[in-house]
Amino acid sequence: MRWWKMLGxxxxxxxxxxxVVIARAERRRRxxxxxxxxxxxRERVQDSQPEGRRS
Known part of the structure; x- marks a missing residue:
């Protein structure tokens, strides 16, 4: 085979x-x-706030 066929x-x-990777991630997200x-x-917001600002 020629190199361009292998590249294709x-x-x-x-x-x-x-x-496949995108479909798997979408299934996991849904x-x-x-x-x-x-x-x-809520966990992500709480983790991103500085210690003094957490409620």
């Missing part, structure tokens, strides 16, 4: 692998319930 096949495989999202956001 590698590119196609890279695109397919990227699609698996949260609204209450879980609220709890996680």
């Amino acid at each position: 096949l590698a590119g196609i495989m890279g695109v397919a692998a990227t699609g 698996a949260y319930t609204p209450e879980e999202i609220r709890v996680r956001l």
Whole structure:
């Protein structure tokens, strides 16, 4: 095979692998319930605030 064919096949495989990673992340993101999202956001906000400002 010529080098450009190998390069094309590698590119196609890279695109397919990227699609799999994106689909997996999307499935994981959509698996949260609204209450879980609220709890996680509140935790992130609380962790980002300085010690003196936490309530």
